Amino acid sequence: MTNSPFLDRLRKRRTAIFFALPAVIILLAITVFPLIYELRLAFMSWELTTNAPARFVAFQNFGKILFHDARFWSSLRVTMVLIVFGVGIQLTVGTGLALLLNRLRRPRTLLVSLFLIPVMIAPVVAGFQFRMIYHDQFGPLNYLIELATGGRWRGFAWIANPKIALIAIMFTDIWQWTPFLMLIVLAGLQSVSLELYEAADVDGATPWQTFWRITLPLLLPVIIIGILIRAMDSFKLFDIIYLVTGGGPGNVTETISFYTYLQGFKFFSLGYTAAMAFVQLIVITVIAKVFINFQKRQQEGV
């Protein structure tokens, strides 16, 4: 072996590639190849329900999605509602809980783990749990409401009433994911230096001022990461919808993932589904890019 810097670099390159190669091959095979296949599909019309063969239609699918498909926009609206209100509530409650947990001393770790149970269980199972809880005749929720209102309010059809079905979905999502935001805000709180608080105390700041002027700005990076992760998750929201409402009544709880599923695997419009998948991929890629840039900036300590 020579010690020339060039050969040395080459050798290093080779080891680097050798280590990464298996993962690259697998990822190429199972993600890139299907995506190219899908991209081709996105420019075709292929309806399995008719016997017509697949044919090339250029940008027709995309045009239909953007300009003629009210149901697509409705599913996008549902997704946005879940992001804005659902994630908003998760963040508020999660931050509140984190602030409280941060005030405890020792028994915290066990408590945090217990809080995290909803996050760790299968969304399908969570959906089933709420299916029981929301049941209009036998569900404990209606019973609690009846008790609390002295029998005046009773018998809500949580998942059959179009006016409240989306709230029922949002509530399930809130139940499952608030602990996640609580967890990362708590992690953020723990890295906040105590001296800042002492300084604020000395200067006679009220707790309210301390929160808005010190705690929140310092937590902002963690909060933004949480929001981005949850926003991307919301685009994937499927399991709970499938189990609790099936997108109904009508399509008031249909998220974009669920609508894509229906187009592909219930209506069998393969080309159209592929096009819709690509629209989502573009949106997600943008959010992911923001996420990564943001994370990089954090790590560089800017």
Add this chain to the structure above:
Amino acid sequence: MRRRSPAQVTVVMFVLLIALIFFLFPVVWMLLTSFKSQSEYFSYPPVFWPKDFSLRNYFNAMALPPDGRGGLQGLRDSMVIAACTTLVSVLVGSLAAYSLSRFKTGGENFSFWILSTRMFPPVAAALPLFLIFKQFKLLDTHLSLIIANTIFNLPFVIWLLKGFFDELPVEMEEAAMIEGCTRLQAFRLISLPLVAPGLVATSLFSFIFSWNEFMFALLMTRRNVRTLTIIVPSLVGGHEILWGEIAAIGTVAIIPGIFLSLLLQRYLVRGLSMGAVKG
């Protein structure tokens, strides 16, 4: 920490306790339902505490439809798929993570590409995979779900392990290589043992993600393969509402999740935030 009066601590504890009850109630309700008789869960006002904790639902559920194998089959399939997915992801992923961490292989675009695969909506990958699996006659096999789950687990594993490798001092490997170790030996003998806790945590997360996965299982399987997450909705949609049996299967299905939530305390922040927040 600033000093707190005992009264304040009591109030904090009280509020947290109420919150905890809220977050655990659905799980506890399902657990209790799994022990109830049909007349108990179909009653109003609802029965909270089952009269006798009967295991009947569990026995029924394990042998339930479609062909008398029910929950047991689900348990087996979920286990096989989650274990194989994890094994492949961690074996291949740890090498790639090491490469990314030590050599910055492929630069930023490469790591972005890896992470973005993780963020795909699964439904976007589902259609082409379905058609490809169909072509290769892979539908309704364990392999199809192992492949589909690997798409999302491998990037996760790489990304998380990269964080763990980043934290290792490179000096020890360098010393080993000066002593005559090859890079692969240095990796295997020095780095890998040092990230062992990270490796275990990553594997467990990978296992649970695959265990909880639903959409691919729904689309890629028919009769031969039925994960636990498939059995739950298939029973919910049936003619009879078998709440007791479903609750029993659901309870079995969430045991790993609960277990890991307690076991992974130290790594929860990292694992759930894709390494973006260090706990």
